[in-house]
């Protein structure tokens with residue numbers, strides 16, 4: 644499968660910054676969502692799920708075709724909860740109908756990441772909607788029960804190495820698990836909408852206890868109301884992953900730049916962009932107030 648980027652005709656940085664601002668303003672005005680967590684985390688998760696169907700073996704799936712807009716893809720039980728994110732973005736798409744869904748879902752994640760204090764993340768337009776026949780079969784999303792070799796094997800399908808996998812999973816500092824969505828519960832601490840390297844410090848410094856949760860799934864819990872999925876905890880059980888967990892726990896700048904790089908790589912996986920076109924870097928709302 645070939646995915647050639649075709650940037651929306653005649654649109655400039657200013658046009659996409661307008662969309663960024665619409666999403667960011669809507670995040671601000673609907674900050675009460677999910678007990679005050681806000682929409683940032685679930686928008687980041689949607690950008691990940693809309694890219695997570697990628698398979699390097701035939702270059703299928705990935706963010707290009709915007710196929711998450713189809714029920715056939717969005718109904719995957721492992722995507723439960725993401726209807727909140729697509730419902731949040733529907734009015735944005737109505738306001739800017741010229742924007743492809745693939746560009747909408749990835750721009751939503753980049754906007755959320757930056758508005759939650761994450762790294763400046765270059766973004767390129769040009770994903771083109773493809774039809775229902777291009778929706779990949781269910782089964783391409785990861786399961787939370789996996790161990791380290793499961794996680795390594797899963798991301799091999801993207802061609803991501805150990806360092807990239809550890810950096811990428813640092814996104815789990817954002818938001819929370821919900822029993823009604825995934826059958827996992829927590830975290831219950833409050834700062835689930837500020838991007839930082841604390842996911843790694845938590846993994847190394849807290850005392851983790853494997854417990855059965857209210858949905859009879861096993862998860863790791865620590866005092867202070869934080870939790871880890873088995874796939875999160877795998878990062879300290881595997882010596883090759885552990886090396887990078889320590890690196891990122893010690894060095895927030897290294898985490899921010901490595902997360903930015905692998906997040907861009909994820910959102911663009913499988914797409915051929917015209918490298919003569921500069922990626923766009925958006926200003927945060929705060930930066931535009933001055």
Ligand code: HEM
Nearest residue numbers: 684685688691724785786787814818819820821824825874
């Ligand atoms: C081994 C791979 C992964 C697994 C098994 C996994 C699993 C999960 C699960 C079970 C939830 C809870 C969903 C719910 O109950 O609402 C979740 C939430 C989340 N995931 Fe992941 N995830 C993985 C990788 C990623 C990646 C690569 C990103 C982003 C780069 C990401 C971003 C998020 C975010 C931001 C949330 C919070 C959403 C919210 O608060 O509503 N995850 N993930």
Ligand SMILES: N=C(N)c1ccncc1
Nearest residue numbers: 815818819820870871872
């Ligand atoms: N390990 C976590 N706290 C976590 C947060 C959000 N989503 C999944 C896991």
